[in-house]
Amino acid sequence: QVHVVESGGGSVQAGGSLTLSCVVSEYIYSEYCVGWFRQAPEKEREGVASIFISKGTPYYADSVKGRFTISRDNAKNTVYLQMHGLEPEDTAMYYCAAEVTPAVCLPNAARFRYWGQGTQVTVSS
DSSP states (O other): OOOOEEEEEEEEEEEEEEEEEEEEEEOOSSOOEEEEEEEEETTTOOOEEETTTTTTTTOOOOTTTEEEEEEEEETTTTTEEEEEOGGGGGGGGEEEEEESSSSSSOOGGGGEEEEOOOOEEEEEO
């Protein structure tokens, strides 16, 4: 069983920065895809970014490209989401998810089986 735990959420003013962390237990598989998603009240879950753990190949949604950076530290089984230039529209519950040995690594929620509980990000204007 793969366990996923997010942390790092909080409240910031517009233009501020936050870094979210996602710890994926036991890198026992040869390849993982880890994705970040967010869901605002009364909105659908949105894929934000994803990364292949071994290759480090990132993918970003257009809405965050140039502002968010996904990275990983395999020694710590951790994936980070650095968020800069935050806007009130970025306010949401942010979730991390993992999938093992994927053929592709895109932030499509249907492709991920293992989810964390989420961490709240609130951006005030």
